[in-house]
Amino acid sequence: xxxxxxxxxxxxxxxxxxxxxxxxxxxxxxxxxxxxxxxxxxxxxxxxxxxxxxxxxxxxxxxxxxxxxxxxxxxxxxxxxxxxxxxxxxxxxxxxxxxxxxxxxxxxxxxxxxxxxxxxxxxxxxxxxxxxxxxxxxxxxxxxxxxxxxxxxxxxxxxxxxxxxxxxxxxxxxxxxxxxxxxxxxxxxxxxxxxxxxxxxxxxxxxxxxxxxxxxxxxxxxxxxxxxxxxxxxxxxxxxxxxxxxxxxxxxxxxxxxxxxxxxxxxxxxxxxxxxxxxxxxxxxxxxxxxxxxxxxxxxxxxxxxxxxxxxxxxxxxxxxxxxxxxxxxxxxxxxxxxxxxxxxxxxxxxxxxxxxxxxxxxxxxxxxxxxxxxxxxxxxxxxxxxxxxxxxxxxxxxxxxxxxxxxxxxxxxxxxxxxxxxxxxxxxxxxxxxxxxxxxxxxxxxxxxxxxxxxxxxxxxxxxxxxxxxxxxxxxxxxxxxxxxxxxxxxxxxxxxxxxxxxxxxxxxxxxxxxxxxxxxxxxxxxxxxxxxxxxxxxxxxxxxxxxxxxxxxxxxxxxxxxxxxxxxxxxxxxxxxxxxxxxxxxxxxxxxxxxxxxxxxxxxxxxxxxxxxxxxxxxxxxxxxxxxxxxxxxxxxxxxxxx
RNA sequence: GGGCUCGUAGCUCAGCACGGAUAGAGCACAGGCCUCCUAAGUCUGGGGUCGUGGGUUCAAAUCCCACCGGGCCCGCCA
Numbered sequence: 211x212x213x214x215x216x217x218x219x220x221x222x223x224x225x226x227x228x229x230x231x232x233x234x235x236x237x238x239x240x241x242x243x244x245x246x247x248x249x250x251x252x253x254x255x256x257x258x259x260x261x262x263x264x265x266x267x268x269x270x271x272x273x274x275x276x277x278x279x280x281x282x283x284x285x286x287x288x289x290x291x292x293x294x295x296x297x298x299x300x301x302x303x304x305x306x307x308x309x310x311x312x313x314x315x316x317x318x319x320x321x322x323x324x325x326x327x328x329x330x331x332x333x334x335x336x337x338x339x340x341x342x343x344x345x346x347x348x349x350x351x352x353x354x355x356x357x358x359x360x361x362x363x364x365x366x367x368x369x370x371x372x373x374x375x376x377x378x379x380x381x382x383x384x385x386x387x388x389x390x391x392x393x394x395x396x397x398x399x400x401x402x403x404x405x406x407x408x409x410x411x412x413x414x415x416x417x418x419x420x421x422x423x424x425x426x427x428x429x430x431x432x433x434x435x436x437x438x439x440x441x442x443x444x445x446x447x448x449x450x451x452x453x454x455x456x457x458x459x460x461x462x463x464x465x466x467x468x469x470x471x472x473x474x475x476x477x478x479x480x481x482x483x484x485x486x487x488x489x490x491x492x493x494x495x496x497x498x499x500x501x502x503x504x505x506x507x508x509x510x511x512x513x514x515x516x517x518x519x520x521x522x523x524x525x526x527x528x529x530x531x532x533x534x535x536x537x538x539x540x541x542x543x544x545x546x547x548x549x550x551x552x553x554x555x556x557x558x559x560x561x562x563x564x565x566x567x568x569x570x571x572x573x574x575x576x577x578x579x580x581x582x583x584x585x586x587x588x589x590x591x592x593x594x595x596x597x598x599x600x601x602x603x604x605x606x607x608x609x610x611x612x613x614x615x616x617x618x619x620x621x622x623x624x625x626x627x628x629x630x631x632x633x634x635x636x637x638x639x640x641x642x643x644x645x646x647x648x649x650x651x652x653x654x655x656x657x658x659x660x661x662x663x664x665x666x667x668x669x670x671x672x673x674x675x676x677x678x679x680x681x682x683x684x685x686x687x688x689x690x691x692x693x694x695x696x697x698x699x700x701x702x703x704x705x706x707x708x709x710x711x712x713x714x715x716x717x718x719x720x721x722x723x724x725x726x727x728x729x730x731x732x733x734x735x736x737x738x739x740x741x742x743x744x745x746x747x748x749x750x751x752x753x754x755x756x757x758x759x760x761x762x763x764x765x766x767x768x769x770x771x772x773x774x775x776x777x778x779x780x781x782x783x784x785x786x787x788x789x790x791x792x793x794x795x796x797x798x799x800x801x802x803x804x805x806x807x808x809x810x811x812x813x814x815x816x817x818x819x820x821x822x823x824x825x826x827x828x829x830x831x832x833x834x835x836x837x838x839x840x841x842x843x844x845x846x847x848x849x850x851x852x853x854x855x
Numbered sequence: 856g857g858g859c860u861c862g863u864a865g866c867u868c869a870g871c872a873c874g875g876a877u878a879g880a881g882c883a884c885a886g887g888c889c890u891c892c893u894a895a896g897u898c899u900g901g902g903g904u905c906g907u908g909g910g911u912u913c914a915a916a917u918c919c920c921a922c923c924g925g926g927c928c929c930g931c932c933a
Contacts, residue, residue, distance in 0.1 A: 251876060261875050264913060274913070298876060299913090343933075383933060557931050581858055587930040597933045622927050624859060652860080652926080685895065705895085717868065720860060722926065729867070729882085733895050736868085736881045743895050751892050791872075799869055802880075813888090813897045833892095855895070 216327060217314045218779040222247055224290050225258055225303050232285045233266070240269050253773045256295070256302035257310070263299050274299040307772070308764035311828070314779045315763065318835035325781040325842050328370035335371045336608050337363045339618035340516070340523075341378040344508035345389045345413040346663035347406035348515050350714075350725050351654040353671040357714045358651055358794065359618040360521045360848050365789040365797075366616070368846065374611060377523045378604060381505050381530050383597070385413070387487035390497075391479065392416030393504050395472040396465065404672065406511025409504060411462035414666030415469045418458060420479050422451045454665040461666070491594075493534050501530075515672050519707050520848055527607070529600055537603035538595050542588060544637040556591030562629050565636040571643070575631070586629045598626055602633050605646055614645045616792070621650035621720060649792060651719035657726070669725060671710075679706030681731050682739070686855065701852050708738030708849040715847055716798040736802050738849050741840060744805035744812075748837035749853040751817050752830070761831050762824030770811040771829070774836060777804050781839050785846070794847065801843040808836050 226245050233240060243265055250259045263281065267274040278296035285294050285301075290313070292306040318324045339359020342352040359375075367373040380386075392412040393399075401408035425448045432440040458466045473479060489497035509526065516522075532538060542558075545551050550561045562583040566572050572579050588599050608615045619627060627648035635643040653660065661668040683702035690698065713730045717723055733739040766775065781800070788796035817829040841851040 246873090246875080248875060255876085259876085261914090264875075268913075300876065380933065385933080554930075559930065578858070583858090584929050590931045592931090594931090596931065601933090620927090621860070623933085625928055626933085650860090682895095689893075689895080718861095721868085722861080724867090726867085732882080734881075735896085737895085739895055740881095743893085747893070747896085754892055787872095795869075799880090802869090806880080809896060810898090812892080813894090816892070818892050855893075 216782045256304045258303045260301045311763035315831045315835045325785045326368040327782045334612040335614045336612040337616045338376045344505045346410035348671040349668040361794040369789040374524045379528045389413040404511045405507040409508040411465045415466040419473045532603045538599045541602045558589040560586045562632045609642045618649045652722040654723045682706040704850040704852045712738035715794045741805040744808045745840040745851045746855040759823035759827040761827035765825045
């Protein structure tokens with residue numbers, strides 16, 4: 211069954227058998243070793259290659275070049291292999307073009323889900339991603355999380371796992387309380403713009419106004435004391451907030467000015483925020499209603515922005531629900547029963563290094579042995595709990611639903627994520643520690659520096675997407691002005707969304723991205739539009755074919771055709787590797803290569819008016835197969851495959 | 856100070872897990888290609904001490920060690 215849907219594996223097995231036969235015949239008694247295969251640099255050198263003579267030559271003390279020549283002389287052929295040659299010590303296999311092309315192409319065109327090799331060991335998997343704080347819009351930075359997470363989810367699901375996608379709603383803590391405070395000042399109005407922008411505007415405006423007030427006050431004190439260095443420092447702070455205030459006033463004039471005016475009447479905003487926060491934590495109904503409503507406004511905005519891109523969730527888990535159900539307290543109780551929790555200056559602290567050493571976690575999880583893992587504060591000296599404790603409770607919740615948990619969370623939380631796993635191990639939940647994976651990713655930065663929700667300084671996903679779609683629309687209109695506007699818009703959406711997603715998926719997650727408009731909106735080679743365009747071309751050829759003559763696959767001898775066939779054959783293993791290693795980049799890179807090879811083929815060889823009908827048939831099959839694989843790889847990336855552009 | 860991570864062409868990045876043939880793309884630059892299935896394309900060209908130095912190996916961008924440079928994190932934020 212596996213060889214049926216994985217032609218490359220079949221080819222490799224055949225070559226492997228032939229090589230083993232020849233080795234035992236020519237050099238009886240050599241110890242068995244794993245036969246490696248590589249792809250030759252150029253398809254004209256063959257479809258598959260093995261450097262085994264380098265290994266073999268050591269055992270039998272002969273020159274590898276000579277060994278290769280001897281082996282090739284004796285090796286048999288098979289139905290898939292037409293010739294074998296020795297080149298520079300490598301053994302290169304050339305396929306029987308007719309058999310191989312038939313195998314690959316017919317495997318593809320008879321299976322619209324070609325490539326999605328199913329795992330033999332399906333598990334229940336939770337992917338938690340996005341989990342953006344519900345106090346500012348989805349920025350191009352949080353979008354990286356969402357887009358990566360969504361792609362990982364697709365990979366896991368297509369691999370055959372039982373998948374559930376979760377979003378943790380971070381509604382506890384001062385930040386949301388601050389936004390609620392600001393919203394109350396405004397008289398809790400309904401949003402008059404997309405919810406995430408509305409809440410983001412309120413949050414940043416409130417924060418900036420409070421900080422301005424605070425810094426001004428401190429500055430006055432410092433001036434009285436004539437503390438010069440403090441004055442300079444505070445003046446810089448002040449400048450930062452004043453700049454932010456100018457932007458906020460420009461972007462949210464009504465919200466900002468109203469908050470600025472009303473906040474001046476509040477004597478001590480900070481203590482009011484603390485009060486609001488405490489009321490929420492203790493589940494006081496009127497405050498809960500406010501919190502939940504404001505958070506909902508923001509989440510609705512998230513779901514609009516991300517939903518446009520096809521990113522959806524199975525569950526939204528509220529942090530507050532965990533707290534109210536005393537789940538964090540339960541974790542704390544269990545931790546306190548161990549010997550690893552100690553009191554320090556009134557706070558409760560977990561001795562992570564102690565746990566790791568006693569349970570051998572460093573070896574178990576491949577961490578540096580001599581490195582001392584920092585301690586973790588669980589409870590403040592005022593008795594309130596900290597985030598990691600809630601995160602532990604959340605992990606336990608997730609494991610009540612799944613065997614494996616993948617958390618898509620910024621790389622800066624790597625230590626905190628490790629500490630959660632350590633805590634789970636400490637309370638006897640070793641399997642959870644083992645099966646929780648932190649999928650870290652790096653920031654998206656603006657050329658002028660980091661984004662900041664608190665200052666309202668960010669590039670939102672929505673504005674990037676809008677620009678991208680607009681640009682795509684202009685492009686479509688330029689090319690095909692006669693299409694009805696609705697259709698042009700629909701194409702522009704596919705292209706515009708695809709461009710943004712591809713840009714974020716095509717660089718490795720642990721590399722910082724400096725956001726660049728020109729690059730994000732690049733529609734040329736190595737972009738989603740480039741791949742989509744190739745797909746549209748395949749569709750166009752198929753659409754224009756009046757009939758499909760019988761195929762003579764033996765005629766697909768051009769290197770450009772052979773290259774495409776080899777690539778198609780490798781797709782299942784590319785998928786498998788990308789899914790098991792959680793590396794979307796492998797798919798973007800594969801899709802780009804396939805599109806590239808297809809375009810070369812397209813410009814050099816005719817399909818519909820090829821020399822012979824049997825060649826037309828064979829090339830049409832090739833085009834159809836390429837279409838399926840381009841579409842299936844785009845699908846994994848969450849990018850739509852338009853039939854025309 | 857310690858941990859993690861990144862360092863590949865002028866710029867942006869693949870390739871590194873599991874070592875294999877002349878290290879690949881794109882952008883930018885120079886020059887060709889639309890009486891022919893959509894030129895969002897294609898072809899040709901220049902451009903590389905793969906951060907540095909050792910080591911392992913028949914073979915190192917890839918593995919090991921040391922160092923240099925950037926980023927992030929290291930007790931009461933989330």
